[in-house]
Amino acid sequence: MWQDQDIYITSWKNTQKGGLFGGENHVAYVIRFMEQIGRGGHILGVCQPCVQALAAVTVMSASTATPLSMPLVAVPVDVRSPSSVNDLANEKPLAWLQRNVISTVPGRLPCAGRRVYPGAVQLTAFMPMNMDRHRGQHRKLYEHLTGGEAAKAQRIKDFYDDNFAVLHLTEEFSIQTIDHNFQQAGLATGDLTYRGRKRDPSGITRTAPLTDKGRRDDICGLGQTTAAHDL
Template sequence: MIYAAYQAQADLLDPLRSAARVSRRMMNTAWGAGWGAGFVHQNALLRNITAALEMFERVSLSHSRPAFGIGTVEVGNREVEVIEEVVARLPFGSLLHFRKDVDQPQPRILVVAPLSGHFATLLHGTVKTLLPENDVYITDWHNARDVPLSEGAFGFDDYVEHVIRFLEIIGPGAHALAVCQPCVQVLAATAVMAQEDNPATPHSITLMAGPVDTRINPTKVNELATSKSMDWFEKNLISTVPPGFPGVGRRVYPGFVQVGAFMAMNMDRHIKAHVELFENLAMGEHAKADTAKNFYDEYFAVLDLAAEFYLETIRKVFQEHDLPRGELTYRGEKIDFRAIRRTALLTVEGERDDICAVGQTVAAQDICSSLRPHLRRHHMQAGVGHYGVFSGRRWQGQVYPLVRNHILAAED
């Protein structure tokens, strides 16, 4: 019922948003033709009207993956074309490669994107920073509402299996970088591969702002996960994809619910950002407005999670803490994290992270107890919240150089 009600509302508002878009463009075109191109921008009332129309036009969610849009990157002293190519396509996710024509081989790195309501393009800034010096791949997760029921379920173990298969496709000698939620799955995949002496076991893993041990410094996210029963989550947050989509009948945790929950955590900040966006549009401050619009275009592009994966993650990671208790399993067998002996480990946390608090990610250092000291490193980035760990100026200037050195040190 939740999904059907949401979709009915979205279908009802779509024509109104289209009308707002047409009206705004007509105003600019008509007044531009009649009184000069700058007439609307010189009239405060008209600027406010067009700003209001654009704000209404933007109040919507997208369920399609935005483009990464990284056409070129500077390698050394020359501009190099970047070509996105799908190396492998599985029902619930694809392995996307940012191919470049460079003179020297670069470290191959798999960026494991979170599956938590947003598309992999949320890591656009992460990828763009990595690209000049690395051969970058990323897990491009699919929207569960677009996956037919005939493709089966997608649970926690299936996610781990995807990471293993993608690393095998990339080949021996690769590195893995996990952002947020998949830190647990990447750690699990690495241990499983090490146990099996898999030649594609990554040479290094970088775990950034992930919920390895959520018993430490619990955040609002952690408290919500532990304050309700599994029954509650299933009855209140899981919905069924309505007719009109390839995945009709599939049980999912809707992306619009997840984004709503994230926004509720910092509602004052989002309201302030939208007030500032309106003011910038009304004042003709297009550069400032574009920065906010680009962020929210990405933030409001949402995907649905398969119900199995969402519920198993809540239970295993947030309620029962299987990983730090040594009880995490893969395909029914307990995972032995002591098997990780040759994969270098870097953990990164943000001082102001209110999603994965300080202490939750560095816990991986103790879990990987067989690693010798020279293969372990931890960094706590001062002055950043969750997103600042993997995007923005401090990621580019302070965190990434540590990641680069970690990867290079683990190269053969």
């Protein structure tokens, strides 16, 4: 899109100075971002943040800054179809997750005392879901390196560099995401709320939706993304 568009990319705010950062904070941030861009913008969401993108467009559907289009790529809108991620998010209650995957940042580090879902723990949960594929890719990496195929090896290295560059997520964001998006399927069941009020995506009439998902995507199950059109 670089040659034809001005591209703006949202970034996580560093929360080490305190203050909550949960799902509603994320929605408010996206709304403020779109209002700053102003009339004529578009919003492109990829994977789980699409939930907040869809919620933001729902809330601001009557605003002059409402985006003209909303491409959503591999978004878990309706998670009631089976996938390995859904199984992982639903096999344990929230209290178990808070005890076992949420940690307190040690006193010697910035953000000391902050409750987070650590990046290393995220990877520990993510990698075993496709361990055979990861083993195969690392075998290919070795073969490409020993065979002098630098470009092919670099593609695999780039993929894993991206996947391993994980952030510590705040406890409230992580738990709210698992609770509302996965265990309750809040978007699909019509229970989307923002600041204490239910919000209905059917009010989106000025933003053109587009959904896209890979056929072999084992993270986001079949039908989970196209459900946005029904909403």
